[in-house]
Amino acid sequence: MTSSASATLFLLCGTWFGGAWGYTIPQGPADAVRRGAAINTTRAGFLYGPAVAGGPLYPSGILGQAKIAADIENEQLETTPNTVLVAEDKARASSSAEQYQGLDTFEEYLLLYQGQWAKTLPKGPAPGVLTNYTQDLFFSMERLANSAFSVRRLPRSSELPFQVEYPIVSMVTGSSLSLQKLLQDGRLFYADHRAQAAWPKTTNKFAAACDAYFYISKRGQFLPLAIRTNVGSNLIYTPVDEHADWTLAKIMFNVNDFFFAQTWHLAATHEIVQIAWMAAIRTLSIEHPIYALLDRLTYQLFAIQPLAQSFLFDNGTAFDTLFPITGTGARNFVTELYFNGTGAFKEGYFETDLKKRGLIHGDGPKLAHFPYYENASTIHNAMRSFMRAFIKSFYKSDRAVQGDPEIQAWAAEANGPAKAIGFPSKFDSIDGLVDALTHIAHLVSTVHHSVNTNNLLSISATLPMHPASLYKPVPTAKGITSVAQYLPPLFDPFKTILVAFADIISSARPLIANSTRSLSYMFDSPTFLNGSNRETRTAATNFKEAMFAFSRRIQGRTFDKDGLSQGAPFIWRALDPTEAPFSLTI
Numbered sequence: 342m343t344s345s346a347s348a349t350l351f352l353l354c355g356t357w358f359g360g361a362w363g364y365t366i367p368q369g370p371a372d373a374v375r376r377g378a379a380i381n382t383t384r385a386g387f388l389y390g391p392a393v394a395g396g397p398l399y400p401s402g403i404l405g406q407a408k409i410a411a412d413i414e415n416e417q418l419e420t421t422p423n424t425v426l427v428a429e430d431k432a433r434a435s436s437s438a439e440q441y442q443g444l445d446t447f448e449e450y451l452l453l454y455q456g457q458w459a460k461t462l463p464k465g466p467a468p469g470v471l472t473n474y475t476q477d478l479f480f481s482m483e484r485l486a487n488s489a490f491s492v493r494r495l496p497r498s499s500e501l502p503f504q505v506e507y508p509i510v511s512m513v514t515g516s517s518l519s520l521q522k523l524l525q526d527g528r529l530f531y532a533d534h535r536a537q538a539a540w541p542k543t544t545n546k547f548a549a550a551c552d553a554y555f556y557i558s559k560r561g562q563f564l565p566l567a568i569r570t571n572v573g574s575n576l577i578y579t580p581v582d583e584h585a586d587w588t589l590a591k592i593m594f595n596v597n598d599f600f601f602a603q604t605w606h607l608a609a610t611h612e613i614v615q616i617a618w619m620a621a622i623r624t625l626s627i628e629h630p631i632y633a634l635l636d637r638l639t640y641q642l643f644a645i646q647p648l649a650q651s652f653l654f655d656n657g658t659a660f661d662t663l664f665p666i667t668g669t670g671a672r673n674f675v676t677e678l679y680f681n682g683t684g685a686f687k688e689g690y691f692e693t694d695l696k697k698r699g700l701i702h703g704d705g706p707k708l709a710h711f712p713y714y715e716n717a718s719t720i721h722n723a724m725r726s727f728m729r730a731f732i733k734s735f736y737k738s739d740r741a742v743q744g745d746p747e748i749q750a751w752a753a754e755a756n757g758p759a760k761a762i763g764f765p766s767k768f769d770s771i772d773g774l775v776d777a778l779t780h781i782a783h784l785v786s787t788v789h790h791s792v793n794t795n796n797l798l799s800i801s802a803t804l805p806m807h808p809a810s811l812y813k814p815v816p817t818a819k820g821i822t823s824v825a826q827y828l829p830p831l832f833d834p835f836k837t838i839l840v841a842f843a844d845i846i847s848s849a850r851p852l853i854a855n856s857t858r859s860l861s862y863m864f865d866s867p868t869f870l871n872g873s874n875r876e877t878r879t880a881a882t883n884f885k886e887a888m889f890a891f892s893r894r895i896q897g898r899t900f901d902k903d904g905l906s907q908g909a910p911f912i913w914r915a916l917d918p919t920e921a922p923f924s925l926t927i
């Protein structure tokens with residue numbers, strides 16, 4: 342077989358013939374030259390082409406096209422049975438119109454869940470969603486669990502983004518504290534969606550562009566303080582407003598946060614991993630252990646951008662029909678996020694990001710509960726342990742890392758022609774390499790599935806609190822009487838509710854639960870392990886066992902005597918490693 346044919350074969354079927362001799366790092370200059378011939382063949386056929394669906398460069402060339410086609414075919418093969426479940430749930434929901442009683446009150450939106458979505462979400466919405474959804478603590482703890490990427494602690498030296506009068510702050514907090522004092526105490530947090538104001542809008546759907554304060558209360562709870570709309574009369578709402586007004590304010594914030602989380606996740610997970618993997622394909626031999634690892638972690642990766650374009654961004658698809666910002670606007674928003682900093686590799690490292698946002702080791706009191714951090718860190722630590730064992734089984738020292746021309750070429754390629762942002766400029770040490778690989782594993786799993794996949798249908802997109810848009814303009818005065826009027830109607834010319842559900846349930850992946858596609862099996866793949874060594878196989882088994890144990894803990898979670906779980910009035914299970922996939926999904 343010529344090297345060109347074998348490279349093509351590899352890229353087409355994604356398997357490797359290497360079990361007999363195993364993965365190796367380059368064994369000296371002569372070996373590097375031998376491997377270089379096949380790498381050069383790949384480089385000639387796997388090229389950088391223009392972005393698809395926004396963000397960084399996307400594969401082109403004969404091998405690039407072949408890889409995209411293979412990923413799409415694989416993705417479609419796997420999701421076909423999922424699509425059948427979605428269709429069954431949709432059909433049932435469509436024929437249950439009477440059940441919803443017209444959806445003309447706020448509470449009637451809960452009827453959308455009675456006996457519905459059983460195929461796509463067998464366990465139903467997260468416990469607490471259908472009972473505790475109006476609580477302020479529910480709203481605020483979502484910022485620390487299922488939507489943890491928009492909030493930050495305001496540094497004590499900040500200027501206050503907006504003022505809330507002292508008597509109101511005092512009423513909300515039940516203390517004599519002013520906003521300035523909360524800031525000085527390091528207890529004031531902020532989320533800012535004002536960037537959404539400027540983008541092209543869809544017709545008949547509306548949104549504010551909220552920014553909001555949260556604070557740590559005297560009792561140590563993380564709670565909302567105020568929400569400002571930044572459109573029209575630029576009203577500032579707080580929990581001491583009338584119930585309907587304050588509820589709508591939380592919904593308006595949720596609309597912005599939903600749009601943010603979904604656009605952000607494309608830039609922050611899919612696109613960062615995509616460009617890193619493209620650079621790796623063009624620099625690492627297929628004999629390299631890191632190539633094999635990345636091949637595993639990037640399962641179906643290149644399928645997502647074309648799917649995102651055709652299902653989310655194309656005219657008349659998801660963004661145009663559901664969201665306040667058009668598909669074209671949303672795609673450009675993703676690209677702007679990516680190049681504004683979200684696309685930066687090292688800056689997004691798990692703890693680096695949380696420290697930068699003052700959510701851990703912050704300048705102020707510690708958050709009493711932080712479900713995303715607590716539970717992602719269990720998985721993150723286990724991934725790091727695997728990576729350490731894996732890397733140490735191939736590199737005996739930092740010098741061996743420094744002396745591997747292929748991984749150094751990967752770093753140079755990423756920072757050169759791939760134009761990746763914030764990727765390590767070189768690999769100096771075992772630790773540095775472990776950090777980078779752990780980060781890729783983190784992005785494709787703990788980050789992605791905490792905001793997407795099953796998380797949407799089970800909590801982040803649940804009604805009545807989380808519509809994708811408002812269906813009436815943002816109010817210009819307080820004193821509204823019906824929140825339901827702002828929510829998606831049951832019957833409109835576009836069957837809004839059911840279109841919304843069809844889209845959201847399509848991101849749920851019930852068939853992955855308890856299968857070898859689950860996160861527990863991230864490294865336990867016969868194909869990947871075939872070419873590896875004993876240390877790697879042991880580490881893969883240890884990871885899987887740790888994930889099974891963690892899953893049992895998550896499944897055993899209940900509400901405590903205060904009706905809370907990890908400080909929240911809902912039980913967040915999105916990161917159960919027996920249910921979440923080991924790779925990125927649409």
Ligand SMILES: *[C@@H]1O[C@H](CO)[C@@H](O)[C@H](O)[C@H]1NC(C)=O
Pocket residue numbers: 356357358359360361867868871
């Ligand atoms: C493992 O490698 C052997 C030898 O190269 C090959 O015959 C076999 O098909 C591989 N198995 C898997 C699961 O990839």
Ligand SMILES: *[C@@H]1O[C@H](CO)[C@@H](O)[C@H](O)[C@H]1NC(C)=O
Pocket residue numbers: 374375376377378381
């Ligand atoms: C691969 O290509 C590079 C750059 O064109 C060249 O310097 C190198 O000699 C080539 N390696 C082999 C083994 O052909």
Ligand SMILES: *[C@@H]1O[C@H](CO)[C@@H](O)[C@H](O)[C@H]1NC(C)=O
Pocket residue numbers: 536674677678681
């Ligand atoms: C990107 O940054 C600029 C400058 O800070 C800001 O005006 C813009 O809203 C940002 N874009 C997004 C999508 O956040």
Ligand SMILES: *[C@@H]1O[C@H](CO)[C@@H](O)[C@H](O)[C@H]1NC(C)=O
Pocket residue numbers: 656669
């Ligand atoms: C999609 O809509 C945009 C904005 O309305 C328009 O400029 C563009 O031509 C449309 N594209 C197609 C393929 O119809």
Ligand SMILES: *[C@@H]1O[C@H](CO)[C@@H](O)[C@H](O)[C@H]1NC(C)=O
Pocket residue numbers: 463854855919
């Ligand atoms: C997976 O298996 C466990 C233990 O057998 C079971 O409790 C759980 O409900 C299963 N999950 C799904 C979604 O089938």
Ligand SMILES: *[C@@H]1O[C@H](CO)[C@@H](O)[C@H](O)[C@H]1NC(C)=O
Pocket residue numbers: 468469470472473900903904905910911
């Ligand atoms: C949240 O809902 C559950 C039932 O779903 C209930 O047991 C619990 O007490 C509620 N928590 C609070 C704080 O109301």
Ligand SMILES: CC(=O)N[C@H]1CO[C@H](CO)[C@@H](O)[C@@H]1O
Pocket residue numbers: 715716718719894895898
């Ligand atoms: C209930 C549960 O599993 N929560 C865990 C989240 O992660 C932290 C940190 O590992 C554990 O202490 C919690 O028990």
Ligand SMILES: [Fe+2]
Pocket residue numbers: 606611789793925926927
């Ligand atoms: Fe996704």
